[in-house]
Amino acid sequence: MEIFGVLAGEAPYLFKGLLITIELLIGLLSVGLIGGLFLAVLEVYGGTVASKIAMLIQRGLRAVPALVLLFLSYYALDFPPLVTSILALGLRSSAYQSQIFRGAIQSIKSGQMMAARSMGMTRIQGIWHVVIPQAIRLAIGPWSNEFASETKDTSLAYVVGVVEIMRRSRYIISYTYGNALLIYGIVALVYLILTRTGNAFLYWLEDRLWVPGFERRS
Amino acid sequence: MSELIEFFQLAWEIGPRLLDGTVVTLELTAICISSGFIIGLALSLGRVYGNKLVYGVTTTFVELVRGTPLLVQLFIIYYGLPDVGILLNPLLAAGIALGINTSAYQAEYFRGAIQSVSAGQMTAARSIGMTRFGAIKSIILPQALRLAIPSWSNELIYMLKYTSLAFTVGAPELMAKAKIIAARNFRYLEVFIIVAFIYIIIVTGFTKVLDIVEERVKIPGLESGK
Numbered sequence: 001m002e003i004f005g006v007l008a009g010e011a012p013y014l015f016k017g018l019l020i021t022i023e024l025l026i027g028l029l030s031v032g033l034i035g036g037l038f039l040a041v042l043e044v045y046g047g048t049v050a051s052k053i054a055m056l057i058q059r060g061l062r063a064v065p066a067l068v069l070l071f072l073s074y075y076a077l078d079f080p081p082l083v084t085s086i087l088a089l090g091l092r093s094s095a096y097q098s099q100i101f102r103g104a105i106q107s108i109k110s111g112q113m114m115a116a117r118s119m120g121m122t123r124i125q126g127i128w129h130v131v132i133p134q135a136i137r138l139a140i141g142p143w144s145n146e147f148a149s150e151t152k153d154t155s156l157a158y159v160v161g162v163v164e165i166m167r168r169s170r171y172i173i174s175y176t177y178g179n180a181l182l183i184y185g186i187v188a189l190v191y192l193i194l195t196r197t198g199n200a201f202l203y204w205l206e207d208r209l210w211v212p213g214f215e216r217r218s
Numbered sequence: 219m220s221e222l223i224e225f226f227q228l229a230w231e232i233g234p235r236l237l238d239g240t241v242v243t244l245e246l247t248a249i250c251i252s253s254g255f256i257i258g259l260a261l262s263l264g265r266v267y268g269n270k271l272v273y274g275v276t277t278t279f280v281e282l283v284r285g286t287p288l289l290v291q292l293f294i295i296y297y298g299l300p301d302v303g304i305l306l307n308p309l310l311a312a313g314i315a316l317g318i319n320t321s322a323y324q325a326e327y328f329r330g331a332i333q334s335v336s337a338g339q340m341t342a343a344r345s346i347g348m349t350r351f352g353a354i355k356s357i358i359l360p361q362a363l364r365l366a367i368p369s370w371s372n373e374l375i376y377m378l379k380y381t382s383l384a385f386t387v388g389a390p391e392l393m394a395k396a397k398i399i400a401a402r403n404f405r406y407l408e409v410f411i412i413v414a415f416i417y418i419i420i421v422t423g424f425t426k427v428l429d430i431v432e433e434r435v436k437i438p439g440l441e442s443g444k
Contacts, residue, residue: 065379152287181298
């Protein structure tokens with residue numbers, strides 16, 4: 001029973017780990033968002049060469065396990081583990097997100113682009129001002145799946161030394177001798193809450209951004 | 219240029235040793251995906267056709283397993299179970315953890331597929347006197363499983379990549395072998411680049427094979443699509 005006392009004392013320590021996890025998550029999702037949008041636009045609107053290159057890049061990034069990417073960036077770059085993890089997991093996420101955005105962009109009726117061009121917009125202006133605002137709203141649903149997936153993958157950063165919640169719980173287990181089941185159970189609960197909260201926020205966001213009159217993704 | 223030659227020399231030297239690891243990786247994938255298939259199918263049937271209690275239990279299980287990281291599940295099984303007296307070797311623990319994890323995801327894919335088969339099928343089957351179980355076995359599942367092939371192949375590829383996590387508990391698969399070799403030669407970056415290539419080759423190969431399988435078993439007119 002004293003384990004609960006120890007845990008209560010260690011709660012701030014674990015909480016700091018949670019903050020690092022969240023920092024990692026926001027970092028990698030942002031890298032993934034920008035990279036994913038870029039790759040998606042390239043794949044849909046690029047010429048034959050550019051779209052083929054974009055396709056190869058995302059196929060390659062998706063074929064490699066997250067752990068391998070983490071190690072690759074850890075040993076290739078001279079940055080602290082948190083930064084290399086954000087880069088590695090962010091790149092991988094951008095490959096997955098590019099597929100989400102590509103699907104959303106391709107669901108926008110081509111008439112939208114035609115109308116934009118006929119008003120004198122360049123292709124880029126059409127993409128930025130007309131297609132992407134609509135595509136992003138369609139993408140929120142699948143994107144919340146990606147969000148849940150990435151939240152869980154942040155636990156992998158533990159193997160390259162990021163001192164997030166997994167590593168901190170290891171420390172606690174190592175000096176309380178044998179309460180691994182309980183502590184990892186609590187860690188699992190923390191991830192569950194994190195995922196649920198994020199998803200709830202994304203549902204709310206989807207509600208808020210929904211434009212009346214436009215098709216809602218079920 | 220000389221670095222490139224050194225790189226290929228290294229690849230040539232360590233290839234065979236990495237091959238042992240690759241075999242273990244493939245074995246682990248095969249074991250967990252097949253046990254996951256059986257458990258996942260059972261779970262999905264429980265979620266679609268079960269009574270309130272069965273539905274509650276299976277849904278809770280699926281939500282818990284899908285909502286928590288694989289790494290945490292692996293650690294609970296490998297480091298946590300000894301607390302209650304169950305000691306497992308790394309490979310077995312990894313197989314069980316991966317199997318449980320994939321069964322929850324597969325349960326969701328199968329549930330979606332089963333629910334896509336039109337309700338009229340079950341009604342028709344019952345009206346000619348089939349039992350529920352008979353109808354599920356002979357009518358619904360053959361259609362549902364074909365509809366589930368794209369998501370299932372996706373899951374297979376995912377599992378192939380997630381076996382790399384088994385290295386954190388010491389299972390002798392590809393990542394573990396790679397780390398040992400890299401540490402011995404101090405050539406971490408090159409070794410992991412080679413490992414990345416191995417994974418790309420395996421994943422691409424599996425994807426192509428699965429595409430062919432999907433073509434062969436599909437029923438014209440009954441494709442999954444919107």
